[in-house]
Amino acid sequence: MVNRLPNRTDARAIPGYTAADEERWVEEPPKKAYRTSFERDRARILHSSALRRLGAKTQVVAPYSDDFVRTRLTHSLEVAQVGRELGQALGCDPDVVDAACLSHDLGHPPFGHNGETALNELAASIGGFEGNAQTLRLLTRLETKKFRADGRSAGLNLSRASLDAVCKYPWTRQDAPLQADGRQTRKFGVYEDDLTVFDWLRSGNEKYAGVRCIEAQVMDLADDISYSVHDVEDSVVAGRFQLRWITDPDQRARVIEYTRRWYLPGADDDEIDAALKRLEATQEWVPAVNGSRRSLAALKDMTSQFIGRFSTAALVATRKEYGDEPLTRFNAQLIVPRETEFEIAAMKGLATAYVMTSEERQPIYVRQREALGELVALLQDTGDQYLEPMFAADWNEADTDEARLRAIIDQVASLTDASAIEWHSTLVQGKSYRTELF
Template sequence: MSRSPLAADPARSRGREFPGTSDETRGPRSAFQRDRDRIIHSIAFRRLRSKTQVFVAPEGDHYRTRLTHSLEVAQIGRVIARALGLDEDLTEALCLAHDIGHPPFGHAGEDALDNALTEHGGFDHNAQTLRTLMRLESPYCTHEGLNLSWEVLEGLAKHNGPVEAPHWALAELDAAFPLDLGTWPSLEAQVAAVADDIAYDNHDIDDGLRAGFLELDDLLTLDFIADQWREVERRFPHAPRDRQLRELVRGQIGWMVNDVLAHTRASTKGIEDRAQIAVSDRALAGFSPAMHAAERRLKAFMYAKLYYHPEQTATAEKANTVIVQLWDAYCEDPSRMGSRWADSLPAEEPHRSRHIADYIAGMSDQYALERVREFFGDAPGDLSNV
């Protein structure tokens, strides 16, 4: 596939926050390849293996975590980027890093930290991704953070499009290294965002069916899924049901990817340079209007049937309690965080509370549960709902 003139060019990157710090002797890699590798080698990325995707602290090892989800997003993103002639390395880096700011227990943990920081600016997982990569994850001797390229940081900051009212964490980082928050990001960033939607829409169906929280008959009330299912039955009438269901998920992904390719090619027709992407009045890479409407219906279904399933809600409440208990424990006795974090605890608010939130946000699900058991003797009920 030839390279599109709209692809981000690592040789023309807008640079890094801390210039002059790259060690070019460590292999012949482009700026975006270095970014991807820094992300993969980070502690924050490794911790994703034990962070909730849909199911909190699952007992089964077949369910997705934030790590496996991020890998699946990267696979879908690379396919789309390659077909469109975009920079695959930038796309992959964005896909791999997009969930690094999630605290333990997913959105339940995020809600708990947001409430704890009500008087200190709140908590936002997307802003926390930037905060982690730019300030907290610091393996280098010469600067804070991973010192990723501007294009990676911009794409992560604008994962959901232009940002008109940045969260305090993002505002602080933008002041230090401006990311043009009011404009659209690169096509690679837009591809990473839609790859995220494709991955979790369809892989959450897979996990929901496997766990018994979703029923096929309910899914087939969505006409576009029913169409896919009829095609699966036509092609593989004698296959076992579990294989047919996995074929259904694969078919859904392919259907969505092909729609993104067709719509993006049509949307970018007549766009001659990357500067036009930034000032567009809409995303140029993404679903067609018809697919967008279908995907909204699917999301509404998933919220009703899976994400807000009574068992999921009950587990989320217990997870919320774990974070509240940890918050209270560390506020009461910061030494429980260990010397490195306790010794660097700011004396004044809001920095003090934000420091504690940084510590909790970095935890895996299991580490958070272990600390609650250590401090209080037990966790609030069984948190495994599968």
């Protein structure tokens, strides 16, 4: 006898979510299937070309530099695992959180945050470039699956709840809030010419303007947790540093400084130092790794235990505040204890101090930014000649220089690290493809 999965339609109620949460920008006929609408969202992202490209994009170290280094893709898969479990424990739909976690880095350009900085400068005249805003643009325009009645792309046409869960910064550049130090945050989640879909996905929740839904908050914390421990793990395995180094007062001061400067502006150094001491006092802390299976296993256990430590702290604190009811959309705020926030930041500060700001990396970062600048300049001079067909169509349909530049920025942002180097080598330098130059 064959066991059959029950039939259900997209209109089936999902606990904690309304019919409006499941709506899509372009209406689609109901499908009798075994999947919910949110499961369909996750599948669309999982099968997207943008997700596959993350396998060749930098997380911290270039993907071609090591066979086992984490890439943006493996990082996204790990974020999805952390976020899905935490979200489910809170009562969020796990597929909404999973979809947001898989999507959260789709808009990042080649060369990681260094590439994002370069493209932001190159796009200054058209509203800048921001990886999170690019993610929304990609999901609702560039990664095509459905079309609007006027013939324009609707992207993957995800549900309102899934799209909103991706919005880590639900505001434009002009509306960005102030940080703790009084400065306006540089992060934003939507470009001006994507406001139509942004307004649609936030419709019905106007009173929460500038507030992230809890699914987006879970995604954001899962991202922070994942890269805080995994970047340290990758860096130790790659021989960049050992955790015992921070017992030296000068080295410790360096880590504390970068933690404060990059992640906790205005924080007290003693409080950051206390966070490091709490982590050092755990039985999982691994002062040194020598490459043996035993030491590598200990390091892996440390990362696993710290993921559990940080996630559980947020889960317990949030449940203590809101009880056992399912927490979805805007009926709760994720609570991360201050001590946990500082411990996560201290872990990120370790990787920042020893990898991202190391002197040996600076010439590489300069060459990467120069390459992207020269590539954008060449594409501006050559029109649609070298653009891929989809971006060439956007360029030809544009009616202003600003819109044409945005099409070029979209093209360059879509490239992987290797393809950006290849395009620069062949188109700008007229040389054969050589990754070692970067």
